[in-house]
Amino acid sequence: MDIGLSEEQEILKASARDFLARECPKKLVKELDESDKGYSPELWRKMAELGWMGLVFPEEYDGGGGTFLDLVVLFEEMGYNILPGPFFSTIVLGGLPILKAGSEEQKKKFLSGIATGELILTMALTEPTASYDASAIAVKASPRNSDYSLNGTKLFVADANIADYLLCVARTKETANPQEGITIFVVDAKTPGIKCTLLKTLARDKQNEVVFDNVNVAKENIVGGLDQGWPVTQDTLEKAAVAKCAEMLGGAQAALDMAVNYAKERIQFNRPIGTFQAVQHYCANMVTDVDGARYITYKAAWELSEGLPATKSVAMAKAWVGDAYQRVTILGHQIFGAIGFTMDHDMHLYYRRAKAGAIAFGNSNFHREIVAQELGL
Amino acid sequence: MDFSFTEEEEAFRKEVCDWIKKETPKRWLELDPLLWEETDESWAISREFQKKLGQKGWLAPDYPKQYGGLEMSHIKRLILAEELSYNKAPVGIETEIAVNWVGPDLLLFGSEEQKQKYALGVAKGDLVITLGYSEPNAGSDLASLQTTAVEEDDEYVINGNKIWTSYAHYADYCWLAARTDPNAPRKYDGISMFVVDMKTPGITIHPLINLMNRHSFNEVFFDNVRIPKENLVGKKNNGWYELMIALDSERSGVGYAALFYRILEELVEYAKERKCNKDPIIRQKLxxxxxxxxxxxxxxxxxxxxxxxNLHPNYEASMSLVFLSEMMRRVAQVGMDIAGPYGELEWDSKWAPLRGKIERLCLNCLSIGVGGGTNEIQRNIIAQRGLGLPRK
Structure with missing residues (x-):
């Protein structure tokens, strides 16, 4: 048993922290949050040069041959600094399902494209029901000549506004078991009939409504088999949940560090507020949540990285870390007091992401229900 | 990163598990140790089992071989603690105290003779040593303790009283913190550690009945108790430092986590019996x-x-303890949520579910988070030692 990072991972972590602190200061974060695009093409290019985009892809697709755990290390740092943009969508929601189920041709085109920083991808999964259950997939793909035609509305699609390709999870067959008859199509975002509308959100992440109106897609664009899309989607969702946990863990660590530093410096009643037991105990609760989040995330990440069955660990991690991150940022705000309630301050960047992260890929109630099933209830 | 155990470690887990199942008397399981029944009967079963553990070197597995241990690896000890707890082996808190609080100090600061006599005795399961720390006016502020030990000829004369002394009524010795220099400039500087034979004249034990209506801790009075000088452990007036080392000595607390995993399993089964396992609120809570x-x-x-x-934890043990103790209270409440009024029943009612465990848990959970350092003190440690927040 060794629950620490490897030497290489420590190096990756440290270099990522330095790079992001330098290249993505909070001023830029706030600018990007307020922009419609939500990312910096210049920063994107630099990240590609560092090999981050291809980190987990095999070398034959211009990747770095890294593991899912390596990626988790990177996400932790992206959460720590806050990195706006489509990295998560492109790698986890776009690249990983293609890596798992895509054809050789698809891998060559998309994974290499991602690795070199040329392509932005995302997954169009949830619909107006806002559910991650297979039964919620209603967008229909109907055969038309030798192709398919997509119709319906996807909602809360991250980064669709800037994506080059969408992995659309669509229903190709109505069956008694809702998990059957689902197919993933990789669709050029510029295909006629796709209408994308940016939604303004609390976290100012770039979520969208995507309407498919008779969108033509070739059958070569099926990722994995026809009607075989759900297991791939589920696999993607598990990885996405854990990657999001890692991002949230990093964010929680940053919020803790900020609050502790402030408690050491802020003087009231002629002494640092960090000398007061109430503030000390807030900080103790925060670090407990951060450390708790760390190892439950690492365990799930390790299981996924090793290809072990991870359903229970993933659900446990997501159920815990989303709530823990929120608790940490709420206490962080309390320690900063009024100054934290200004747009100029940085704490709200974390608070907003805690709210969004807790909801993404199933909230705590959703994941606790999975845990309940795993307990045999 | 690797969360798995080696083949050898897995084999060890099986060996431990099989051994516990073979050696644990049926009667013990009937009593169900989760009730924290502390009767003479359960005590006798538990002591006998622990002697067997001691013979295998599994009672104090970390100790050097010449003092009854196996110098076992940290990970194997984790496994051993998990299995003992999960399988409800008859191991009591008195062992935790003697093996993990007293023993490490004896091994670090004791003379060869003291190590042979007391540490080995503890590791073999032959000795019960109670902790003489708290006093009526020295709880969280332990360093203000007032019990005195005055040097007279070849002896120390002890006067004062200790409180919350668990198992003093069964103990062979008391591991006593007493003030040897009342004039030291700092209250931390005038304290020394002693081993006191509980049969020494002048010691009176007054039982205190705990919230669970059980006799587990006591008040102990020392009235001109004379002990030989060689019962001083370590250096005179250096006791606070030695005591702090003992408080810091290695405790992963994994036994509690494993125990609660077992309780959770029982609650899941009970929820099915009560047919509330499909209730979405109960599902969420469990x-x-x-x-x-x-x-x-x-x-x-x-x-x-x-x-x-060899990464020396500083605040991590406090964090683990705070989290565990507060979790226990929530688990107890979930038990009540499932059981409703049945959860209130004491163990001897024919209607009591899980042998009255829920009622017991609801009471016992109040003690964890107080004993061995309150959660407030633990949070201070996390904030000050762990995060470097200033004291003043």
Whole structure:
């Protein structure tokens, strides 16, 4: 048993922290949050040069041959600094399902494209029901000549506004078991009939409504088999949940560090507020949540990285870390007091992401229900 | 990163598990140790079992071989603690006290003779040593203790009283902190540690009945108790430092996490029996407890892993303890949520579910988070030692 990072991972972590602190200061974060695009093409290019985009892809697709755990290390740092943009969508929601189920041709085109920083991808999964259950997939793909035609509305699609390709999870067959008859199509975002509308959100992440109106897609664009899309989607969702946990863990660590530093410096009643037991105990609760989040995330990440069955660990991690991150940022705000309630301050960047992260890929109630099933209830 | 155990470690887990199942008397399981019944009968079963553990070197597995241990690896000890707890082996808190609080100090600061006599005795399961720390006016502020030990000829004369002395009524010795220099400039500087034979004249034990209506701790009075000088352990007036080392000595707390995993399993089965397992609120609550128990287990694993890598934990043990203790209270409440009025029943009612465990848990959970350092003190440690927040 060794629950620490490897030497290489420590190096990756440290270099990522330095790079992001330098290249993505909070001023830029706030600018990007307020922009419609939500990312910096210049920063994107630099990240590609560092090999981050291809980190987990095999070398034959211009990747770095890294593991899912390596990626988790990177996400932790992206959460720590806050990195706006489509990295998560492109790698986890776009690249990983293609890596798992895509054809050789698809891998060559998309994974290499991602690795070199040329392509932005995302997954169009949830619909107006806002559910991650297979039964919620209603967008229909109907055969038309030798192709398919997509119709319906996807909602809360991250980064669709800037994506080059969408992995659309669509229903190709109505069956008694809702998990059957689902197919993933990789669709050029510029295909006629796709209408994308940016939604303004609390976290100012770039979520969208995507309407498919008779969108033509070739059958070569099926990722994995026809009607075989759900297991791939589920696999993607598990990885996405854990990657999001890692991002949230990093964010929680940053919020803790900020609050502790402030408690050491802020003087009231002629002494640092960090000398007061109430503030000390807030900080103790925060670090407990951060450390708790760390190892439950690492365990799930390790299981996924090793290809072990991870359903229970993933659900446990997501159920815990989303709530823990929120608790940490709420206490962080309390320690900063009024100054934290200004747009100029940085704490709200974390608070907003805690709210969004807790909801993404199933909230705590959703994941606790999975845990309940795993307990045999 | 690797959360798995080696083949050898897995084989060890099986060996431990099989051994416990073979050696645990049926009667013990009937009593069900989760009730924390502390009767003469349960005490006798538990002591006998612990002697067997001691013979195998599994009672104090970390101790050097010449003092009854096996110098066992940190990870194997984690496994041993998990299995003992999960399988409800008859191991009591008196062992935790003697093996993990007293023993490490004896091994670090004791003379060869003291190590042979007391540490080996503890490791073999032959000796019960109670902790003479708290006093009526020295709880969280332990360093203000007032019990005195005055040097007279070849002896120390002890006067004062100790409180919350668990198992003093069964103990062979008391591991006593007493003031040897009342004029020291700092209250921390005038304290020394002693081993006191509980049969020494002048010692009176007054039982205190705990919230569970059980006799587990006591008030102990020392009235001109004369002990030989050689019963001083370590250096005179250096006791606070020695005592702090003992408080810091390695405890992963994994036993509690494993125990609560077992309780969770029983609650899941009980929820099915009560046919409330499809109730979405109960499902959520049980799942939440499962998650918390896993978080707690990972915190314990983290400690064992840190020890195994020689990364000296400083605040991590306090964190693990705070989390565990508060989790226990929530688990107790979930038990009540499932059981409703049945949860209130004491163990001897024919209607009592899980042998009255829920009622017992609801009471016992109040003690964890107080004993061995309150959660307030633990949080101070986390904030000050762990995060470097200033004291003033």
């Amino acid at each position: 799942a939440e407890m499962a998650v918390e128990i896993e978080v707690s287990r990972m915190m314990c694993y983290r400690l064992a892993w840190m020890y195994s890598k």
